[in-house]
Amino acid sequence: MGLTADEKRIATELNERGYSVLDFPDAEIDAKIERIKANLGPRYKGIAFDDPKSDKTLGERRLQDAWKFDDDVRAIAANQVIIDLLSKLYGRSAFPFQTLNFPVGTQQDAHTDMVHFSSLPERFMCGVWLAMEDIGADAGPLFYLPGSHRWLALTNSIIGRRGHRSTLDSAQAPYAQGWTALREVYGAIEEPFLARKGQALIWTANLLHGGSRQIDNTLTRWSQVTHYYFDDCIYYTPAFSDEALGRLDLRHLTSIADGLPRPNTYLGEPVETPAKKKRHPFAKRLIRRLRGLN
Ligand SMILES: O=C(O)CCC(=O)C(=O)O
Numbered sequence: 001m002g003l004t005a006d007e008k009r010i011a012t013e014l015n016e017r018g019y020s021v022l023d024f025p026d027a028e029i030d031a032k033i034e035r036i037k038a039n040l041g042p043r044y045k046g047i048a049f050d051d052p053k054s055d056k057t058l059g060e061r062r063l064q065d066a067w068k069f070d071d072d073v074r075a076i077a078a079n080q081v082i083i084d085l086l087s088k089l090y091g092r093s094a095f096p097f098q099t100l101n102f103p104v105g106t107q108q109d110a111h112t113d114m115v116h117f118s119s120l121p122e123r124f125m126c127g128v129w130l131a132m133e134d135i136g137a138d139a140g141p142l143f144y145l146p147g148s149h150r151w152l153a154l155t156n157s158i159i160g161r162r163g164h165r166s167t168l169d170s171a172q173a174p175y176a177q178g179w180t181a182l183r184e185v186y187g188a189i190e191e192p193f194l195a196r197k198g199q200a201l202i203w204t205a206n207l208l209h210g211g212s213r214q215i216d217n218t219l220t221r222w223s224q225v226t227h228y229y230f231d232d233c234i235y236y237t238p239a240f241s242d243e244a245l246g247r248l249d250l251r252h253l254t255s256i257a258d259g260l261p262r263p264n265t266y267l268g269e270p271v272e273t274p275a276k277k278k279r280h281p282f283a284k285r286l287i288r289r290l291r292g293l294n
């Protein structure tokens with residue numbers, strides 16, 4: 001594949017452990033980070049960043065798709081070295097499609113991103129998590145279960161649940177018991193990512209990860225997550241799909257890098273998405289009648 005020594009290290013770690021750590025490849029990253037904190041800070045309602053004694057975990061903690069109005073968030077998501085690296089390692093062109101900016105720990109239970117974001121063929125998805133400050137054990141660091149990306153990827157058919165058109169408060173909740181069972185079977189140990197500012201961690205689609213409990217609530221834990229998919233796939237949300245029945249909750253994506261849509265395609269051909277037709281009430285009644293007659 002013509003990999004450099006560092007690319008080979010990252011490829012091997014992604015393959016064997018499901019994650020890999022690297023220094024974010026941008027000489028201006030510190031300045032970008034500081035501008036992001038200044039720009040996004042006021043948007044987290046209820047957090048008094050100026051007061052070192054205040055509880056930072058109160059209020060709104062998650063800002064999705066800030067790339068739409070913040071050029072630095074967008075530049076981090078669209079970092080060409082990261083895109084080229086991921087494209088080289090996965091063998092398809094990577095594109096960023098979503099950003100999340102957090103000022104504190106997420107304190108999220110262990111989950112895989114694959115129940116939110118999957119692809120056909122599967123696993124053409126990854127996350128890149130950037131530490132926007134030094135993050136110690138008390139600040140609710142990101143954690144992961146090394147090697148868990150090789151465990152069974154839980155789907156609705158495996159856990160015995162219908163997904164299509166279902167509603168959920170948390171798309172992760174139905175799989176929690178299954179993940180707990182897998183953790184018991186494999187006996188895997190959680191590892192925290194005690195990151196230095198400017199370090200990034202790539203996680204693969206099926207790696208279990210989450211946010212540790214934040215022990216000191218006066219601390220911040222600034223981070224940005226960018227989620228990437230790869231060209232020429234079907235992109236969908238497994239939590240709301242029944243793959244076996246061909247009922248997919250498709251995603252209609254735009255690349256953050258070039259602003260262009262990435263239509264769902266399979267083996268190079270676009271996948272038709274049946275437009276939701278609004279039928280006339282009379283037609284609906286007629287269809288019901290005819291169905292009844294069959
Ligand atoms: O930052 C964290 O604590 C976890 C974020 C995460 O799981 C995600 O964005 O997929």
Ligand SMILES: [Fe+2]
Nearest residue numbers: 111112113209
């Ligand atoms: Fe996640």
